[in-house]
Amino acid sequence: MALLELANIHTYYGNIHALKGISITVDKGEIVSLIGSNGAGKSTTLKTISGVLHPKEGTITLEGRRIDHAPAHEIVAMGICQAPEGRRIFPRLTTVENLEMGAFHRSDKAGVQEDMERVFGLFPRLKERRTQQGGTLSGGEQQMLAIGRALMSRPRILLLDEPSMGLSPVLVETIFQIIQDIHAQGTPILLVEQNALMALQVASRGYVLQTGRIVLHDTATHLAENEMVRKAYLGES
Amino acid sequence: MTQSELFIQLLINGVTLGSYLALIALGYTMVYGIIELINFAHGDVYMLGFMISLTFLGFLGVRGTLGGWQLWVVIFGVMLVTMLCTGLINMTIDRIAYKPLRRAPRLAPLITAVGMSFMLENLGMIWKGPSQILYPDIFPAFDIPNGLFGLNTMVLFTTKDVFLMGVTIPLMVVLTLFIRRTKMGKAMRATAQDREAAALMGINVENVIRTTFFIGGALAGAAGMMVGLYLNTGRYLMGFDAGLLAFTSAVLGGIGNVTGAMLGGYVIGFLNAISDQYLSPEWTRAIVFTTLILVLVFKPSGLLGERTPEKS
Numbered sequence: 001m002a003l004l005e006l007a008n009i010h011t012y013y014g015n016i017h018a019l020k021g022i023s024i025t026v027d028k029g030e031i032v033s034l035i036g037s038n039g040a041g042k043s044t045t046l047k048t049i050s051g052v053l054h055p056k057e058g059t060i061t062l063e064g065r066r067i068d069h070a071p072a073h074e075i076v077a078m079g080i081c082q083a084p085e086g087r088r089i090f091p092r093l094t095t096v097e098n099l100e101m102g103a104f105h106r107s108d109k110a111g112v113q114e115d116m117e118r119v120f121g122l123f124p125r126l127k128e129r130r131t132q133q134g135g136t137l138s139g140g141e142q143q144m145l146a147i148g149r150a151l152m153s154r155p156r157i158l159l160l161d162e163p164s165m166g167l168s169p170v171l172v173e174t175i176f177q178i179i180q181d182i183h184a185q186g187t188p189i190l191l192v193e194q195n196a197l198m199a200l201q202v203a204s205r206g207y208v209l210q211t212g213r214i215v216l217h218d219t220a221t222h223l224a225e226n227e228m229v230r231k232a233y234l235g236e237s
Numbered sequence: 238m239t240q241s242e243l244f245i246q247l248l249i250n251g252v253t254l255g256s257y258l259a260l261i262a263l264g265y266t267m268v269y270g271i272i273e274l275i276n277f278a279h280g281d282v283y284m285l286g287f288m289i290s291l292t293f294l295g296f297l298g299v300r301g302t303l304g305g306w307q308l309w310v311v312i313f314g315v316m317l318v319t320m321l322c323t324g325l326i327n328m329t330i331d332r333i334a335y336k337p338l339r340r341a342p343r344l345a346p347l348i349t350a351v352g353m354s355f356m357l358e359n360l361g362m363i364w365k366g367p368s369q370i371l372y373p374d375i376f377p378a379f380d381i382p383n384g385l386f387g388l389n390t391m392v393l394f395t396t397k398d399v400f401l402m403g404v405t406i407p408l409m410v411v412l413t414l415f416i417r418r419t420k421m422g423k424a425m426r427a428t429a430q431d432r433e434a435a436a437l438m439g440i441n442v443e444n445v446i447r448t449t450f451f452i453g454g455a456l457a458g459a460a461g462m463m464v465g466l467y468l469n470t471g472r473y474l475m476g477f478d479a480g481l482l483a484f485t486s487a488v489l490g491g492i493g494n495v496t497g498a499m500l501g502g503y504v505i506g507f508l509n510a511i512s513d514q515y516l517s518p519e520w521t522r523a524i525v526f527t528t529l530i531l532v533l534v535f536k537p538s539g540l541l542g543e544r545t546p547e548k549s
Contacts, residue, residue, distance in 0.1 A: 050437055051436075052433060052436065052437065071436075071441075072436040072437060072439075073436055073439045073440055073441040073442070076437070076438065076439030077439055081437070081438070081439070082437055084433075084434060084437055088431055088433070088434035088437070089434070090426070090427045090430045090431060090434065090435075091430060092426065092430055092543075093423065093426060093427060093430070097423050097426075097427075100420070100423060101423065101424065101427045101435070101438045101440065102438050102439075104420070104424060104438055104439045104440050105439040149438065150438075153438070153439055
């Protein structure tokens, strides 16, 4: 049984049919990446998993348990947390308070403290900025905070939405290194990226999304060699 | 009365009025911060606080001034029950009039808020009648400057003033600590800053909204009872008047900002006192609103408002 499984998901924004029958699986120990251009439905997919949007058709299961009609806050408690597109950190909360919000549903104080140290271990920069307001951090630091905040929920699977967006090439390298570290520490990741090259380098499998449909699904190595992928997403002519 | 006595009196009046305006203003600003709604019924919840506490005092058979342990037990007992009632009433208002419209255009809940306000005012009128109501003068008024310090002054400053400040100011301190320090307080701030991100972090947003309405209603109820004990009179429309001033305070301080609401309350309190003293009470409204307009022209977000332009 897959850890996370989306089967034939249809999601609408009002009358707009955004996801047209999407099926994705993520297993334990994997990094799976979801690539596609703007408006393909990548963020919609993550929002549907997180319970911000609810599918009209299809099922989402976490270790066999249906979660597609649970509200967003319960889904976090079940073990799925995301670092959303655009980071969405709380600008007038300090770094530490932002991290505490990631652990909102938890009551094990010692464990939360332990995880905060773990996040500071992954992102030493955040430790230096611990009392600073989120809105005053740089773009890269905000991305680190968004990922750290999601980790504070001790997720069984981590969803990352465009973690490289708006960052300098050096910072993108750093963030992707950390994504691999988090994975190595045992957290499976579903990674949404426009930077297909980077995403396919760290992932084991990938899905290509186009106008609300999965058009390709293969191992990351095969996808990186696929002609259509190279043309459309890796910038080759 | 000499000029300096007048001035001291003005300060005292400003602080007392400001204290309860600030307490009501907090309810406006907290609700606005979370769901961007002006809860027009909030002033009427304050009126209900006056009426409910009056009814409980009636049950207890309290008519005149009390003393000793009776005074404190009655006052704090009734205040606690009143705050619980008005908190629950405010939560119910949200449940009935605003929650079904959470995803509707912003004008819709604004209209139901006005409707709720009218309903509560009429409820107050049916319940206690349309005329001015007397509130028992429970708290002993002991003249402090003359009686305690033996000063021979015209300044009126009694134990009632001290009591009003001694209840309202600690309530504000407790609220501020609650919002700054507790997990729920932080969740309230997080929800105010980005509701969707808060939900994605596992915060039950509806629960945060309910808590916000409860706290705002409880504070308004406390203010209603304090005003009853202080002025010993009130009326079903008292919520409209105080609500207008408190709402103005919240906007002046920067709506959505908790410290701003308290600051705004005191500024409006002092403006009222100054205008009442040096001009005439007929001009007070004009002065208050002129100040509001001037502040908003030069700083549209209010004195402490730091709200960035609305996210799309």
